[in-house]
Amino acid sequence: FTAQLSPPTESEKWVPDDHWLMKALNAMEDNFPKGANDNAQIVYIIWGVDGLDKSGIDDPWDPTDFGKVVWDNNFNPASQANQLRFKAICEDLKSDSYSHVVLDKNVDCFIHEFEEFITQEKNGTFPVPEDQ
Numbered sequence: 001f002t003a004q005l006s007p008p009t010e011s012e013k014w015v016p017d018d019h020w021l022m023k024a025l026n027a028m029e030d031n032f033p034k035g036a037n038d039n040a041q042i043v044y045i046i047w048g049v050d051g052l053d054k055s056g057i058d059d060p061w062d063p064t065d066f067g068k069v070v071w072d073n074n075f076n077p078a079s080q081a082n083q084l085r086f087k088a089i090c091e092d093l094k095s096d097s098y099s100h101v102v103l104d105k106n107v108d109c110f111i112h113e114f115e116e117f118i119t120q121e122k123n124g125t126f127p128v129p130e131d132q
Contacts, residue, residue, distance in 0.1 A: 023061040031063050047086075048075035076130075083127035086111040 015022050054060075054067035076082060090109035093102050118124040124132075 020061060027061065027063045045089075047077060048072050078128075078130045080127040080130060083111065083114075087115065 013022075017023075017026070048071055049069055050072040051070045052067040053070050057065050057067055059065065077086075086109065090107055090111060092098065093107045093109075094105045099105070115126040118126050118128055
């Protein structure tokens with residue numbers, strides 16, 4: 001009898017495919033990259049978001065339905081304080097303090113390109129005064 005045993009040809013299915021656990025496991029397997037840098041993910045930081053309205057979501061396990069963005073109407077990216085804060089956050093992410101989170105200090109921040117544009121191409125100053 002033992003001579004007839006063979007390894008499984010596919011993973012065991014302990015619960016049906018429409019079960020919440022299988023939906024979560026399948027979403028993790030299907031929606032995240034695999035390769036040499038399995039742990040490396042591109043992260044986008046979105047400023048000015050107050051939250052998400054999830055009231056219209058029918059399937060909480062649908063990875064494509066995040067809800068609707070609720071914008072912070074009081075957020076002002078043009079303020080000099082916010083320009084400096086954006087820059088400080090980007091510089092912090094590139095520091096050794098975040099080397100366990102940021103791969104090879106690879107951080108792309110719009111504020112660096114903005115500062116370069118203002119100071120080098122427009123001969124202006126950074127941070128840009130809010131009224132300009």
